[in-house]
Amino acid sequence: MFELTDEQKALVDAARAAAQDILGPTLKEDDEAERFRKDLFARLGAAGLCGIPTSGDYGGLGLGYFEYCLALEEIAAVSASYGVSVAVNGLPQVILGEFGNEAQKQRWMPGLAAGELLGGFALSEPGSGSDAASLRTTAQRDGDFYRLNGTKFWITHGGYADVYVLMARTGGEGPKGISAFLLPGDTPGLSFGKKEEKMGLRASPTVELILEDAKIPAENLLGREGDGFRVAMRALDSGRITIAAISVGICRASLQVASTYACQRKQFNTPIIDFQGVGFLLADMATRTEASRLLVHKAAWLRDRGLSYSEVAAMAKCFATDAAMAVSTDGVQVLGGYGYTREYPLERYMRDAKVMQIVEGTNQVQRVVISRNLRKAFGGAP
């Protein structure tokens, strides 16, 4: 875990080169224009970056989450938006791998793993975010079909995805009434509403999904009726590690730009890194980056060995995303006025970092998960 193998180092180099080559040229203009490019995503797929932990039987590289996180750090160090794209596209693959039947896997996984198809994950609704179990979208059985009605909010790749894993209510109130479905992007009755105008992550589309009697075959049910909440939570456990890995990428990019600048920029005839006030800021940025990476690697390592990883994943998500916010903000400070301009990428890193504290369960929700475990461990008699 502390030293990469030659194969892992090669993966890191390849991911770094591919991200810079594919995403670098249009990065700034896409951020400004709030533009997602499916063709760039497909090129990431062609470079082998969209199905790293997916089994080779279904078109993936068959590597671990550890390798996946190494690659995500590299992609996100160039573009957090596309880091999130790769991670979100990974969620249906994780879900299909665990809950899909053979026909569902064969239909969707190879395309998703190759980046030829784009995946989405539709859980959140206008009235249900952190409290996902209160979702209201319905799926009503109608012969060999389900009819879906409701609205999903904040859906990454909304309008672009070829398939979404969508959670809807087939039963009564609460988590047990929720089921998970594969919803093809061209389903009649599925339309797309508002595209969010966001502070950051601007090359990643976040869109409202509207379901008006959208009819899907009953065979698109994932697992059994009532499994949907478990499907979503399992996916989010894995997704949290990826958001943490993306945040390490933001930390690293911020640190690199700020350190380079601080070595070159002189004030009072001195490189500003030699002022303790700046040098210590950079030292803390480096320490936060390294500590975040270690937590991400531990969570991925546990997951790859089939060990319990939910709590460490929550810690990694919480710590690394808070670190990304702090490190990018301090990076802006190191650059002074230049940091606040769009001439340098620090302001983008800072805007992108903020959303990491919110998605895949807010950091308050992660602390709920961690403190509940403490309650279990230490809640006995005083």
Ligand SMILES: Cc1cc2nc3c(=O)[nH]c(=O)nc-3n(C[C@H](O)[C@H](O)[C@H](O)COP(=O)(O)OP(=O)(O)OC[C@H]3O[C@@H](n4cnc5c(N)ncnc54)[C@H](O)[C@@H]3O)c2cc1C
């Ligand atoms: C850019 C972006 C992309 C997204 N992509 C997707 C996607 O692809 N698919 C999808 O399904 N969703 C997606 N989301 C939605 C995201 O998962 C939710 O925004 C998130 O879960 C929080 O829900 P909410 O926004 O409704 O906030 P709320 O749940 O309303 O929370 C508001 C505040 O209350 C706090 N809070 C809530 N409950 C508790 C509690 N029990 N204890 C302490 N504090 C609490 C929260 O931490 C937060 O600070 C995306 C969101 C964004 C911004």
